[in-house]
Amino acid sequence: MKSKLILTLFTVLALFSAGTAQDMNNVKYPEMQKISSRRKIVIPDIPGFVTLKCDFHMHTVFSDGIVWPTYRVDEAWTEGLDAIAITDHIEKQPSKEYISGDHNASYEIAYPQAIEKGIILIKAGEVTRTMPPGHLNALFLEDVNRLDVEDVTAALTEARKQGAFIIWNHPGWQAQQPDTCLWMPMHQSLFEQGLINGIEVFNEVEFYPVVLDWCINRKLTVISNSDIHDIISDAYYLETQPRPLTLVFAKEKSSNSIKEAMFEGRTLALFNNHVAGREDLLKELLTASLTIKLLGNAKDKNEKRYEIINNSAIEFKVENQKGDLLIIPGESTIISALNPKYYENSRIINLLTGSNSCLTTNLLYK
Ligand SMILES: [Zn+2]
Ligand SMILES: [Zn+2]
Known part of the structure; x- marks a missing residue:
C-alpha cells in the first residue's frame, strides 16, 4: 500500500516537471502575436437616427x-x-x-x-x-x-x-x-x-x-x-x-x-x-455631442463657469463674437469661465456649411 502511494507521488511529480520543462523542439511566444481588435470611432447618434x-x-x-x-x-x-x-x-x-x-x-x-x-x-x-x-x-x-x-x-x-x-x-x-x-x-x-x-x-x-x-x-x-x-x-x-x-x-x-x-x-x-454638409444635421450632431452644465458664477461678474462634456471624437473649435477661440477636445470634459453674451452667435469653425461659411449657434443656450 505504502509503495503504491510513493509510486503515485513520483508519477505526479514526473508529470508536473515534464509540464514545466522547456520543449526543446518548439517554443511558442503567444504574447508576441498581435491580437486583432476593433477600434471605436466615437460619434453619437442623433435623434431618430x-x-x-x-x-x-x-x-x-x-x-x-x-x-x-x-x-x-x-x-x-x-x-x-x-x-x-x-x-x-x-x-x-x-x-x-x-x-x-x-x-x-x-x-x-x-x-x-x-x-x-x-x-x-x-x-x-x-x-x-x-x-x-x-x-x-x-x-x-x-x-x-x-x-x-x-x-x-x-x-x-x-x-x-x-x-x-x-x-x-x-x-x-x-x-x-x-x-x-x-x-x-x-x-x-x-x-x-x-x-x-x-x-x-x-x-x-x-x-x-x-x-x-x-x-x-x-x-x-x-x-x-x-x-x-x-x-x-x-x-x-x-x-x-x-x-x-x-x-x-x-x-x-x-x-x-x-x-x-x-x-x-x-x-x-x-x-x-x-x-x-447640411446646417440642420451639423446642429444635430453638435447638440448630440455636447453636454453643457452651468456650474455657477465666476470671479469676473460677467462670466459664468461651465462644464462642457464632449461625447464625440470630433474636436470642436468655437469662435465667439469677440473672435476668441474655445477648443473643446474630443471625448473630453472642460471647465471654462465664459461670458454667455459673447457665445450667442458662436461660430463652430470646423463645422462647414459652405465654402466660406460655418455653423453659427448659441453655444451656451442660456
Ligand atoms: Zn477610385
Ligand atoms: Zn477615380
Missing part, C-alpha cells in the same frame, strides 16, 4: 488596388467602420491578364467576410471616364457587369435602372481638372437626368470647398471617401484621425437604410476634424 461611419470608395487587385477584397473588410472592421463599398474601376483593370475580369468578383469574394465581421458591404463599381464627366461610383448595384458599356450615359442609366445611388468622385482631382474645379454642361445634364445623386467633398487627402456649395445649392448628398488603393494603415495616421468618412444618419443599421438616408441627403462628410 443611428450614425453610421462609412467609406464608399476603395479599390482591390480587381482594378488598380494592391489588396485582396477580404482585406478591405478586415481594415474597415479594425478601424471601427460600419459600412463600405468596394468600387473597382470598370474600365481600368491592369491585372486583367492574371485576375478575372468579372466586375462582381471583388464583392462576391469579400461578402462572406463582411457577414462574419458585421460590416455592411455594398455592391458597387467605379465608372471611369475622361473629364467630363470623370469618375462616378454607382452604389447598391445588382450586377456591375451590365455597366461595362461604351456610352457613359448608358452606363449610368443602367446603374439607375438597378436602383443605384451615383456619386461624382473627386471632381477637383487635378489630373482631370488641372486649373479649376468646374461643373460642366455634361454634369448639369447628368444631374437633370437624376444620374448624379451625391458628390465627394473629400477624397483621399483632398477637400473641394466649392463642391460643398454645389451640394448645398442643388440638394446633392455630401460624401467623403478614402479612394484607398494601398493599405489603409499605411496611408493615414489612424491612431489620431480616421480615414475620410461619410457619416450616414440611417433609420437602422442596414444597407437599405443607408440607401434611403443617402437619397434623402442625410449625410455629413468628415475628414481631418472638419465636418461638412
